[in-house]
Amino acid sequence: MPDLSRLITPRSVVIVGASPTPGALGNSVLRNLERHAFAGDIHLVNPKRAEIDGRPCFASIADLPDGVDAAVLAIPGPAVLDAVRALAARRVGAAVIFAAGFAEGGEAGLAAQHEVARIAAEHGMVVEGPNCLGLVNFVDGVPLTFVETPPHPCPGEGIGIVSQSGAMAVVLGTTLMSKALPLTVSISTGNEAASGVEDYVEHLLGDPHTRVIAMIVEQFRAPARFLALAERAREAGKRIVLLHPGTSRAARESAATHTGAMAGDYALMGAKVGAAGVILVPGLEELGDVVDLAYRCPAMPAAGVAVLTESGAFKALTLDLAETLALPLPPPGAATREALAAAVPAFIPVSNPMDLTAQALVDPDLYRRTLAPLLADDAYGAVVLGIIQTDRTTATLKLPPILDAIAALKPAKPVLFAGLDEGADVPADYVAALREAGVPYFPAPYRAFRALAALRTETPVRANAAPIPVTLAHRGTLPEYLAKQALAPAGIPFPRGVFAATADAAVEAAASLGGAVAMKAQASALSHKSDAGGVALNLRGEAAVRAAWHAMHDAVAAHAPGIVLDGVLIEAMGERSVELIVGARSDPEWGAVILVGFGGVQAEILKDVRLIVPGLSRAAIVGEIMKLKSAPLLAGWRGSLPLDVGAVADLVLALEGVLAGTPAIREIDLNPVVVYPEGCVALDALILAD
Secondary structure, three states, rough: OOOOHHHHHHEEEEEEOOOOOOOOOOHHHHHHHHHOOOOOOOEEEEOOOOOOOOEEEEHHHHHOOOOOEEEEOOOOOOHHHHHHHHHHOOOOOEEEEOOOOHHHOOOHHHHHHHHHHHHHHHHOOEEEEEOOOOOOOOOOOOOOOOOOOOOOOOOOEEEEEEEHHHHHHHHHHHHHHHOOOOOEEEOOOOOOOOOOHHHHHHHHOOOOOEEEEEEEEEOOOOHHHHHHHHHHHHHHHEEEEEEOOOOOOOOOOOOOOHHHOOOOHHHHHHHHHHHHHOOOOOHHHHHHHHHHHHHOOOOOOOOOOEEEEEEEEHHHHHHHHHHOOOOOOOOOOHHHHHHHHHHHOOOOOOOEEEEEOOHOOOOOOHHHHHHHHHHOOEEEEEEEEEOOOOOOHHHHHHHHHHHHHHHHHHOOOOEEEEEOOOOOOOOOOHHHHHOOOOEEEEEOHHHHHHHHHHHHOOOOOOOOOOOOOOOOOOOOEEHHHHHHHHHHHHHHOOOOEEEOOOOHHHHHHHHHHHOOEEEEEEEOOOOHHHOOEEEEEEHHHHHHHHHHHHHHHHHHHHHHHOOOOEEEEEEEEEOOEEEEEEEEEEOOOOOEEEEEOOOOOHHHHHHHHHHHOOOHOOOHHHHHHOOOOHHHOOOOOOOOOOOHHHHHHHHHHHHHHHHOOOOOOEEEEEEEEOOOOOEEEEEEEEEEEE
């Protein structure tokens, strides 16, 4: 990791391309430094000026004093390489490159970016960018950016912004400032020629001022390192909230397996960062809301949520929303129910959510009397106040007693204020007072509940499966019969079966198994057999087996003339039951993940899947499987027997062990997996190996 201190907390700065012209990049950087009263030395480089606003200018970088900490390059792209070389010769510690046209500009730009990286590595120089908007260190008053940035003092702990997009870093900073949240730094990394988001996150983990890290990242260039940093952040009690723009691109070489198609890049990233404790959000609004709540309410217990509101209809809406978000709203316990009943008039029923009606307008102390027992109940980890604000007069009647209640009760649990009527004219002083009291203010209730749901994450119990090495017949795509030969010793259950290379062998295999059999075509190039007429079921007797053999070869030849079958796999038919897909993927950047879902061969249509990151206990895996939308089918649907979810969890653990013990395996597809009241059986298997 490069030493970022000379970039983030420099004692001296040089602006290369300084300008007296208002609006020019170099002029804007200088104005920012003056606006923040930068305490260090400021040097200017402009070959056409002897001075700018009374500050002397150097004619070239070569004239600079030796060892300036940080340089800001406010110059066009074609001049950047020579400037970086000259800065390295003067032992400048860091450089911020605004110019674009590097890796995003074609082969020549990519080559120039690689040269910047080479120079930086050779000379131990930190380079931010190119194609970035620079950074602002609000704690020490260091604005190395051309974006006009007012001082925003951070006397204690605050929020650090790390974003690959400079524009989005500015947008997020504006959002957080509007919520009266303190910022420590805002860093845009741009193309990341010689420093990336991982470097800045590691720096902020060691920064005593930064408690929450807000990130906007389009591509992680060192995923394994970021996951390790996220684990460190969780151990240190620092929250990372991440916005990762863009949904999944097509997974690398995913066409051969359902698992690869559904555990694509974005889904895999989401599962991995979530397991490491990162809060992943889908948009800018959610990012601002979750960061607000994470900062003001650092301790977010896993208990339920209590809601006080003033509308019966909103009470019903809250119940619907909480169910959608899987946000628990437990009913009041006996002691809490008794205290609430004593606090309200007889016409107000005790419940959660609890509708106070408009009674508080005539009895302002009602807020305190009802809030107190909810805060004392261990069943509730947070309380949401869903308040109707309407206009300045109404807000003036309601907010002072709410603020008084919070001041008197000094809640140790998070209390959130959610206005039911977004756009109401609420005096800004009241909103500021709520935030000063540690109460996040949300202009709409769904935003408060959504942020709460995002932060109610539990640290899973870790229990890594033992590595299970398996023997692979060859690399590339292993057809079903070879995949099953490799996986059966790992404890993965398959039907009784025999591989047959000829029609006579197929007849003999069917006779040895007895009863009805399935015949399945086998070839490495035939990943999806059913699409090519490569599956025949419920075959009985020699004639049926021979006929199926010839029909299957003809069908496959017509579907894909170039495919030559190795033979067929003959297996005993089993009883019908619920079908799952269970697969495993080992990504070269993010590592291993296991997929469990419903649908069998229809899995990609139904998309009812869960991605399970290795390291969970058997019980936790069962819990993940039961979060599937169709999980009631496993629990005993309409009088049917409960199915053996524990056996599926054992299958997941076996796949985890196989991936850990056999690094060559890239993907495994078990589809379908039939689950019974006792045990499960994988009917099909496919392996991709490097």
